[in-house]
């Protein structure tokens with residue numbers, strides 16, 4: 001429980017970091033709650049007063065007291081309630097948002113290898129649920145549990161003063177006993193929520209994965225099979241939710257029955273005492289008022305306490321992502337004038353137990369074009385990722401611009417180097433947006449058009465200018481070759497003197513490919529290209545050949 005509270009405090013800190021203003025709203029809402037509890041506790045006292053005066057035949061003052069009870073207290077409470085609701089909505093949405101932003105910011109810093117292990121469907125579901133859990137916890141703790149406690153204190157004070165301390169103590173003990181029971185029962189609910197969540201995760205994960213494969217499913221005529229499989233998955237979800245809700249419902253029924261019994265017992269006791277003449281009719285009205293008010297609160301409290309455990313579990317899951325280790329970040333700035341841009345010394349890299357690179361030594365010098373070749377799976381992409389410090393070798397060192405990539409500030413390095421990956425990702429948006437993505441300075445429309453023209457991207461037979469064309473979600477609206485050239489244009493738009501490319505023209509025809517490589521050579525001082533194509537290799541000064549057994553051979557001469 002203490003751990004859970006610590007996590008909740010951590011979540012509050014997140015909210016404060018991202019939205020300091022939310023705490024002002026929070027403070028005002030809490031002050032309003034205090035006033036509300038006071039008003040709510042006052043209504044039955046005024047009604048008692050009115051009833052006693054009615055019994056005494058003082059007709060005139062009854063009107064005044066009743067008016068005070070309803071017009072002032074009750075209406076006042078409603079107005080405050082709604083003011084609080086408006087403020088609490090403002091606080092809660094910021095709690096939600098802070099959680100989302102913390103997820104986003106943190107996951108951006110987690111190493112790719114770790115990110116790849118995450119199930120996207122489950123990640124999205126967890127992010128959504130844990131941010132919901134955080135705001136639900138806030139509203140439960142501060143706007144249900146806390147006001148109920150304050151109200152109980154007021155009620156105790158009133159009953160002790162107007163009736164007797166013994167009665168007040170009994171009344172409050174009975175209620176505290178019921179709340180304690182709710183807490184005990186809520187422990188039972190934890191496992192139920194966990195099972196529901198897990199089966200929901202399975203559905204989300206299956207759904208997200210299959211939605212990426214729609215075309216593959218169609219091409220394999222697997223629609224019927226996939227529909228059946230999804231039906232089975234969802235069936236499991238229905239079962240777990242139905243059984244879970246049945247059990248939660250039974251727990252709730254038990255609690256509600258006990259609350260009802262307390263209501264009946266205390267009413268019967270007071271009626272008996274009124275008959276004996278110990279209490280006045282006004283006392284009866286007041287106590288009855290409290291019983292009604294508090295039983296409603298208790299029923300609400302019982303249901304939120306069952307949910308409370310669930311929220312804590314969900315919050316914990318959220319923090320599991322926020323606890324993923326981030327990439328180490330060096331501080332040293334690259335020496336952009338270095339003659340040797342990249343240098344590997346005795347580099348060994350292993351993946352899944354297989355040696356991809358074995359004690360490799362290599363130098364890449366400024367001002368030349370390098371082609372990296374080798375069979376599929378030889379480790380070409382791995383080498384490129386080592387060069388920019390996205391991964392680290394098991395043994396040996398990789399230096400970029402004179403500094404070990406472990407100690408290098410990668411942000412600064414990537415200000416000097418552009419990388420075009422083997423499967424470049426385009427963001428949903430226009431061609432222009434994609435080309436400008438990552439460009440530091442302002443790229444004028446003329447520069448943009450000239451760049452697209454050089455890469456042969458302007459010859460599209462359409463009314464829409466190329467720059468305004470939308471690439472679609474997952475670049476579904478452009479061809480493979482167009483996608484590659486947009487990614488190359490993006491690298492050129494960044495204007496860095498060094499460009500690294502992973503099979504950048506694999507989807508292009510020979511003529512477009514030659515033109516693209518020429519544009520790249522004309523714009524960058526140093527080019528490093530992974531390629532299988534002889535025509536591209538011919539344009540390189542040096543060839544770095546990965547043999548596929550972990551060894552590397554460099555050949556060629558500068559022109």
Ligand SMILES: Nc1ncnc2c1ncn2[C@@H]1O[C@H](COP(=O)(O)OP(=O)(O)OP(=O)(O)O)[C@@H](O)[C@H]1O
Nearest residue numbers: 113351352356375376377378379380381382383422
């Ligand atoms: N994250 C990873 N986890 C496990 N194995 C990996 C990972 N990344 C790469 N590998 C393995 O490392 C080897 C080299 O992969 P790499 O992508 O560098 O090859 P490549 O030479 O670029 O191949 P291709 O020409 O097909 O693109 C492959 O056997 C691959 O399966």
Ligand SMILES: [Mg+2]
Nearest residue numbers: 380381382422
């Ligand atoms: Mg590759």
